[in-house]
Amino acid sequence: MLSLKDRYMLTPPQVVENYFLESRHMLLEIAAAFDRYDAAVARAANGNAQATEKEKNSGSKKLAVMRRALEIAAQSHPARERTLALLELFATV
Amino acid sequence: MQIIQPHYHAIARTAQDYERMAMSGVVAVAEPAFWAGFDRLYPETFIDYFRQISEFEPTRAAQYGIRHFCWVAVNPKEAEDSILTREVLAQMPEFFAKPTVLGVGETGLHKSTRNECEALEAHVDLAMKHGQLVLIHTPHLADKAHGTQRVLEVLAGMNVDRERIWIDHVEEQTIKPCLDAGYWVGMTLYPITKCSPKRAADMLEKYGTERILVNSSADWGPSDPFTLQECILEYRRRGHSLQEAVEVFHNNPCRFLGQNPKFDILPISIETLIDQRANA
Numbered sequence: 001m002l003s004l005k006d007r008y009m010l011t012p013p014q015v016v017e018n019y020f021l022e023s024r025h026m027l028l029e030i031a032a033a034f035d036r037y038d039a040a041v042a043r044a045a046n047g048n049a050q051a052t053e054k055e056k057n058s059g060s061k062k063l064a065v066m067r068r069a070l071e072i073a074a075q076s077h078p079a080r081e082r083t084l085a086l087l088e089l090f091a092t093v
Numbered sequence: 094m095q096i097i098q099p100h101y102h103a104i105a106r107t108a109q110d111y112e113r114m115a116m117s118g119v120v121a122v123a124e125p126a127f128w129a130g131f132d133r134l135y136p137e138t139f140i141d142y143f144r145q146i147s148e149f150e151p152t153r154a155a156q157y158g159i160r161h162f163c164w165v166a167v168n169p170k171e172a173e174d175s176i177l178t179r180e181v182l183a184q185m186p187e188f189f190a191k192p193t194v195l196g197v198g199e200t201g202l203h204k205s206t207r208n209e210c211e212a213l214e215a216h217v218d219l220a221m222k223h224g225q226l227v228l229i230h231t232p233h234l235a236d237k238a239h240g241t242q243r244v245l246e247v248l249a250g251m252n253v254d255r256e257r258i259w260i261d262h263v264e265e266q267t268i269k270p271c272l273d274a275g276y277w278v279g280m281t282l283y284p285i286t287k288c289s290p291k292r293a294a295d296m297l298e299k300y301g302t303e304r305i306l307v308n309s310s311a312d313w314g315p316s317d318p319f320t321l322q323e324c325i326l327e328y329r330r331r332g333h334s335l336q337e338a339v340e341v342f343h344n345n346p347c348r349f350l351g352q353n354p355k356f357d358i359l360p361i362s363i364e365t366l367i368d369q370r371a372n373a
Contacts, residue, residue, distance in 0.1 A: 021285050021286060022285055028289070029292070039295070039298065
């Protein structure tokens with residue numbers, strides 16, 4: 001028999017429904033950040049807003065981490081919680 | 094910095110919003126007629142609503158030194174009721190004579206039904222016959238691209254002055270066709286849905302600033318009038334000058350809304366102000 005708590009907790013479809021718009025918003029922001037980076041690369045190629053070598057190194061490491069984080073977040077059946085894996089990943093930069 | 098909120102549903106907001114907007118530089122708001130969260134049954138209810146936004150709301154805004162303008166229309170959700178829409182449309186011209194009514198809005202589409210499309214056409218037709226500006230709502234989320242395309246198709250079949258029409262709530266997938274067709278566009282900044290302040294700044298950088306308006310979100314749902322200031326901060330942080338920000342967030346609303354002479358706030362130039370001070 002289900003406990004009272006279990007009876008009122010969210011079902012899997014309810015989790016998706018409740019967090020869909022918020023997740024959509026955050027994913028769009030991330031996509032826009034990558035597009036923003038590409039636009040800056042295009043501007044730099046035209047001779048505008050040049051970065052220092054130090055900035056370039058730091059930027060490329062963080063960019064690689066962001067791409068890897070998205071791969072981890074999108075896994076269907078991860079070996080452990082995605083949040084833990086991402087926090088460890090972000091601690092490397 | 095002086096700011097204009099081109100799309101602001103004041104009746105759903107508190108006096109504290111007016112106060113804080115005034116303190117942050119907002120000098121004028123324009124309030125389109127919109128959906129109240131439920132479908133109204135009587136034309137008279139719309140008429141009282143139009144009276145509220147054209148007669149009472151300017152007095153509330155004036156207490157904070159903010160100019161209040163408005164638009165009248167049957168919004169797309171309620172426009173599904175064709176009889177109600179016709180009855181309200183018949184009474185709208187009397188409001189065009191009011192001193193703060195700028196035009197017809199927000200008309201547009203919600204689910205892009207036949208009734209909605211006919212109502213949109215009737216609203217635009219009425220506006221053109223009376224020399225009014227037009228503010229067009231485009232659908233949200235999954236209906237956005239299709240609904241915006243339908244708006245463009247309806248307008249393409251009409252004899253309209255495109256520079257007097259503002260297609261609102263554009264996002265990355267809809268801004269270009271609207272600009273390419275010669276209309277003004279608006280980006281609406283919500284905390285979660287529609288556009289965000291950062292994405293709006295991206296689009297300003299990609300498409301330039303001509304014929305583009307930026308609105309905050311200010312209604313009875315989850316919304317935030319200060320997303321506009323957030324966008325200004327983001328735009329300035331990226332290195333755009335104060336004058337460039339003034340062009341987008343003050344002067345562009347003046348340029349579009351000022352096509353109706355009732356909107357008498359003029360574009361400003363920071364450089365000119367400095368020169369005048371130097372010569373004083």
